[in-house]
Amino acid sequence: MIQSILDGILTGAIISLGAIGLTLIMHMLRFANFAYSELLAIGAYAALVFDRLFSALVPVLDQAFAPLTLTGALALSMVIAMLLTGLSAVIIDWLVFRRIRQKADPLSMVFASFGVALIIRNVIVLIFGHHAQLYSQEIARATILSFDPLILIKPDQVFVLALALVLMLALHLMLTRTTFGFALRAVAENPALAQVAGVRLTTVIAAVWIIAGSLSAAAGTLYALTNQLNPMIGPVFLLPVFAATIVGGIGSVYGAVLGGFIVGIASGLALLVLPSGYAPAMPFLIILAVLLVRPQGLFGEDQR
Amino acid sequence: MIGVVSYLTFFLTMAGIMAIITLGLNLQWGYTGLFNGGVVAFFGAGAYGTMILGGPAEPGQFGGFGLPYLVALGGGILLAAALAWVVGLLTLRLRHDYLAISTFGVAVALESLARNSQWLTGGARGMRGFPRPFEAVIESNFLFGVVFLLIVLAVLALVWWGIERLVHSPFGRALRAIREDETAARALGKSPARLRLWSLVIGAAIMGAGGGLYVSYTAFVSPQDLLPILTFQIWAMLIVGGAGNNRGAVLGAVLIWGAWTLSGFALTRLVPDSMQLDAGSIQYILIGTLIVSMLLWRPEGLLPERISNTRNTTATKAAPTSNKE
Numbered sequence: 001m002i003q004s005i006l007d008g009i010l011t012g013a014i015i016s017l018g019a020i021g022l023t024l025i026m027h028m029l030r031f032a033n034f035a036y037s038e039l040l041a042i043g044a045y046a047a048l049v050f051d052r053l054f055s056a057l058v059p060v061l062d063q064a065f066a067p068l069t070l071t072g073a074l075a076l077s078m079v080i081a082m083l084l085t086g087l088s089a090v091i092i093d094w095l096v097f098r099r100i101r102q103k104a105d106p107l108s109m110v111f112a113s114f115g116v117a118l119i120i121r122n123v124i125v126l127i128f129g130h131h132a133q134l135y136s137q138e139i140a141r142a143t144i145l146s147f148d149p150l151i152l153i154k155p156d157q158v159f160v161l162a163l164a165l166v167l168m169l170a171l172h173l174m175l176t177r178t179t180f181g182f183a184l185r186a187v188a189e190n191p192a193l194a195q196v197a198g199v200r201l202t203t204v205i206a207a208v209w210i211i212a213g214s215l216s217a218a219a220g221t222l223y224a225l226t227n228q229l230n231p232m233i234g235p236v237f238l239l240p241v242f243a244a245t246i247v248g249g250i251g252s253v254y255g256a257v258l259g260g261f262i263v264g265i266a267s268g269l270a271l272l273v274l275p276s277g278y279a280p281a282m283p284f285l286i287i288l289a290v291l292l293v294r295p296q297g298l299f300g301e302d303q304r
Numbered sequence: 305m306i307g308v309v310s311y312l313t314f315f316l317t318m319a320g321i322m323a324i325i326t327l328g329l330n331l332q333w334g335y336t337g338l339f340n341g342g343v344v345a346f347f348g349a350g351a352y353g354t355m356i357l358g359g360p361a362e363p364g365q366f367g368g369f370g371l372p373y374l375v376a377l378g379g380g381i382l383l384a385a386a387l388a389w390v391v392g393l394l395t396l397r398l399r400h401d402y403l404a405i406s407t408f409g410v411a412v413a414l415e416s417l418a419r420n421s422q423w424l425t426g427g428a429r430g431m432r433g434f435p436r437p438f439e440a441v442i443e444s445n446f447l448f449g450v451v452f453l454l455i456v457l458a459v460l461a462l463v464w465w466g467i468e469r470l471v472h473s474p475f476g477r478a479l480r481a482i483r484e485d486e487t488a489a490r491a492l493g494k495s496p497a498r499l500r501l502w503s504l505v506i507g508a509a510i511m512g513a514g515g516g517l518y519v520s521y522t523a524f525v526s527p528q529d530l531l532p533i534l535t536f537q538i539w540a541m542l543i544v545g546g547a548g549n550n551r552g553a554v555l556g557a558v559l560i561w562g563a564w565t566l567s568g569f570a571l572t573r574l575v576p577d578s579m580q581l582d583a584g585s586i587q588y589i590l591i592g593t594l595i596v597s598m599l600l601w602r603p604e605g606l607l608p609e610r611i612s613n614t615r616n617t618t619a620t621k622a623a624p625t626s627n628k629e
Contacts, residue, residue: 032401034341034408096596104603107339110404111543112599114341114536118592122585130581239412242405250401277420284409291394291402 003151004268010157010226011240012264013164017219018237019244019256020171021212027188027251028208029101031109035092035116036216037241038234041124043085043217044224048128050077051135067143067155069136070225078221082214089213090206092116117234125231132228160222167218168257171211175253184208188251236280240267243283247290249300258298262286306446313449315565317521320456321514323557326541327463327550328510334547334609335471336503337483339404342411344534346384346508350515351525352418352425353380360433366424373437377516384512385505392504396497403504415530430526434519452521459517463510464550470506479503533588537564540591543598546605555607564591 022036054073055062061073096116100109143153175181186194187204195201220233243263248255267282274282290297325347332338340346358376361368371379391410395402418425425431437455442448470476481489482496490496519525537560545556567590571583598605 026401030401032404034404096600100599100603104599105337107337107400107404108599108603110339110341110401111539112596114539115592115595115599118536118588119596122588122592125585126582126589239409242409246402246405250399275420278416281413281416284406284413287406287409288394291398291406295398295402 001269001272002149004272005265006151006153008265008268009261010161010264011268012261013161014219014223014260015237015240015244015264016257016260017164017167017215017222018241019248019260020168020253021208021215022241023245023248023250023252023256024188024208025212026245028191028205029097029106029109031097031106031113032242033097033113034110034238035113035120036212037236037238038117038120039085039089039213039216040220040223040237041231041234042088042120042220043081043213044220044229044233045124045128046081046084046217047074047077047221047224048133048135048229050080053077064136068159069156070159071136074135074221074225078218081221082217085217085220086210086213089209089216093205093209121231121234128231130231132230133224134228135225154226156226160226163218164222167215171215171253180207239280239283239287240264243286243290245297246287247297249297252297252299255297255299310446310449313446313453315561317449317453317456319558319561320453320460321517321521322538322541322561323554324456324460324463324517325511325514325538326545326553326557327460327467328507328514329538329542330547330550330553331467331470331510332503332507333542334549334553335476335483336479336500336507337400338500338504338507339400339407340504340507341404341406341408342414342535343511343538344530344532345407345411345414346388346511347515347518347534348411348414348418348525348530349384349387349508350380350512351519351529352431352515353383353512354516354519355380355431355434355525356424358434359431360435362426362431364423365426370435373435373520377513377520380516380519381509381512384515385509388505388508389501392501396500396504411530411532411535415527418527418530425527428527430524430528432524434523434525436520436523456517456521459513460554463513464554467510467550475499475502533591536591536595537561540595540598543595543603543605546607546609548609549605549607552605552607552609556605560591560594 018037018040021039022033025031025033025036051071051074054076055071058073061076062071064071096112097109100112143155144151175185183194183199184204184207186197186199187201191201194204219237223233223237240263241260244259245256246259247262248257248259263283263286266286267279270282270285271279325343328346329340329343332340354376356367357369357371357379358373359368360370369376387410391403391406395406419428421427436448436452438451439448442451471479478489478494478499481492482494482499486496518529538557541556541560542553543556544560545554546552564587567587568583571586572580575583575586
């Protein structure tokens, strides 16, 4: 029970990181982006490539920070992966979504996002193969917190949770304390009025893609660090991040954070009573429950 | 020779089933503007529903009622419609994204249900042994294939005729009206939520019929039939053919199914054995690229929607064609 909640919090932190960008994109560009969770995969695989590169070139970096399995090389790679994934998100927008946005309705973008997701996912399969990969071959030893009931936690998991919270705090400070954050919130609130006030819409949209891409890359890398990396990371996280945005209310960053934790914990608890095969369906049941009780989500505006 | 003809009947039967499903999607997306992200869920509900009602009994498993064929097929169709009704009721009053996400979610949930509910669906090994219609009377396998192709074509014609009747009726005009301008339609006393719900449910029933026919043809259904790729294939068919045009939908179904089959053949021939696993990925990339490029360069499809003059029905043929938007 407590173990399930702990695991749920950890998965929740990763879902939250993923959902923040999605909620902003869905609110500003007004389309459900089904290619979004592929950004997690891009980030995690980019980190893998640079991790291997750095470990080979600069062996000093290949030392793990005990008791973590995280190495200096991976930490550095993760930062680079965040930048690269942010950049790819902008490039994908330029290549596909912006051009469709200019001439067609938002639903065409939803179609296109499915196409983009198929392309990204299978290009990753072609390059890296179907099999699961690990950043580190070291075995992460779990610390026993209590014997009865048995509760295990890995140092990596504590690190992941802490880093996720730090990233969220950084985003919060940026949104509330900087002029740029103010501009971003203004666009989210009322794009036309923000433009009249001198905010460049294209710049803000590009910035949102960069934020979304880098947070997703962090989420993907952190997931791969505590679990394993395979090309299905995109589809696996797709429904959970959507559920988190809907629970929190589309457009609400804080809602997405809370929604992520709710989805993570609820899915963890559900596995106590349901066989694990049903896990992929859990986020959908949460979405249904929210639509029944409070369609606008926890912090969302009315979505009618 | 008989091999080629026999393969051709198989190909056309599958293409016909795909065309039926594409027509269902055309009613939802082409004529009403509803985004269905889980086509495969309604196909699967029809397939599994038909199988459970009409299939043979399995020890320790629910179902196997062995009902008459038409009753089983009707039950499958009803199941697909009921699923759409529930999803529609919850989401159609909300922003369009919710329908897209929920229908996608239904497909994921249904696949995991089919994979894990041993007692209901037979789990990962699926269900087999559906008594195919007329199979007892027709001895030759080849002749059965031909007869079944004719049945599929008859259903396709029926669905086509039904949808054409529907969209040229006041109901169809109201659907297009809410697609183009919801506020104006509402001002004229139409209820967008109710009209959308009907369109979603009827479209899903047609997809369910496709699923039922599929199970009657292969006599077998498993969670492998519930993979999301079917949803993408059906979309590609509709987008390539032309949404809002039934001719386009059927043309797209035949073209894409042909392209899919041919690319499958070509890849198994050309790609070395060590890379056979990747052949599927290449096909997926091709279909993804096709969807994106159509949307970028020819969003109206090969056969664009014909906006007909609906003041009197005889003017339909004479009306000039024009592109949507």
